[in-house]
Amino acid sequence: MRVAVIGAGLGGLCLAQGLRKAGIDVEVFERDPGVRARFQGYRIGLADVGREALLACLPDRLHPLLDAVTGDLHGRRVFHDTQLRQLRELEPMTAIAVDRHVLRHLLLDGLDVRFGKQFTGYRGTRAEFADGTHVDADLIVGADGITSAVRGRLAPDLRPSDTGVRCVVGRTTLTPEFESLVPGFGTGVSDGEVQLMLGLMRFRRPPREAGLEFGVELPDTPDYVRWVLLPAPDVPGKAVEGWHPRVRALVEAADPAHSAALSIRVVRPERRWAPGRVTLLGDAIHATSPSGGNGANMALYDARLLRDLLVEKAVPEAVEEYETQMLAYGAQAVEHSVAVLDQFLPERAGPRS
Ligand SMILES: Cc1cc2nc3c(=O)[nH]c(=O)nc-3n(C[C@H](O)[C@H](O)[C@H](O)COP(=O)(O)OP(=O)(O)OC[C@H]3O[C@@H](n4cnc5c(N)ncnc54)[C@H](O)[C@@H]3O)c2cc1C
DSSP: OEEEEEOOSHHHHHHHHHHHHTTOEEEEEESSSSTTSSOOOOEEEEOHHHHHHHHHHSOGGGHHHHHHTOEEEEEEEEEEOTTOOEEEEEEEEEEEEEEHHHHHHHHHTTOOEEETOOEEEEETTEEEETTSOEEEOSEEEEOOOTTOHHHHHHSTTOOOEEEEEEEEEEEEEOOHHHHTTOSSSEEEEEOSSOEEEEEEEOOSSOHHHHHHHTTOOOOOOOOEEEEEEESOOSSHHHHTTTSOHHHHHHHHTOOGGGOEEEEEEEOOOOOOSOOSSEEEOTHHHHOOOGGGSOHHHHHHHHHHHHHHHHHHSOHHHHHHHHHHHHHHHHHHHHHHHHHHHGGGSGGGOSOOO
């Protein structure tokens, strides 16, 4: 069996690792010219479901490396006013922090990934690329994210919908001063119009150093504070003028190469096609709002589920069962992420019981 995976994001790479581990022939085709091509490096909170999927798909020899380059997230979630006076507190949470850029590097290890291959369409199970080349496979998996060209061909009327929320995601290298802003799982600071959400990415070991021990090239990413300002201001520094000096300093010290403005859009999964030899995975079919903290977790879970089914069954049966399960939990994940988006909007950040 030969599988062509379109898209080298977390979901596509996790699937490729899982198939390779199971001895199934797999190739990944990625539009970007390389893994460092553009802003990719935000922090992701991994829940058990995502971590277990990663462990199931990654070769056993890389499990300790995964552990070394993740970080612990636990404790209270507190909301402050602009002078860092506490307004309210949400129940504690626990998760594992992982940097998307570091994880992608780890997931690339040993895989056959073709960069610079923009998928444009398919005929049967022949995938076609913008450079005029094609590849024949027994199964094409569209893991090509929210703007999925595979979905555009398979279910052209299934499009992203805009929540109307815009945000700026930033990253500031961790210092003891900034670390004190996030004593628990996460911190929110708000003036009632703009909200700043802070979270830590503190690696157990520096990724580059840990990677070298395993023969894996990982980026030299420092520990950092991940912050999100929403709604997105034109100039992030201006939005926090008059706020506590530590908060202003954090936003002003952001690394512009790893900060970006984002529109929050979702894709609600619905089957608009007959199950066959082309399918979808991750954001390509169920893109969530980042507020749900579940998009990557679901993409990784999809990868594991599809891999397990392809090991057990013939392609058409595996795809049909995968899509039946995935469309159901994917729809729930999207609705959850939209429902909790409200919690992150400043109107609701004031004192609440
Ligand atoms: C700021 C932020 C914070 C987040 N935090 C969390 C979190 O805490 N927890 C969580 O679970 N999720 C989180 N998410 C969501 C998570 O990042 C995504 O759900 C996840 O990365 C989706 O993975 P994917 O593999 O489906 O798609 P992507 O990661 O989008 O990968 C798609 C890949 O396909 C490639 N591609 C696109 N078009 C083509 C084409 N035509 N041909 C070839 N290749 C193509 C792209 O270049 C890309 O590499 C967050 C998202 C954001 C933006």
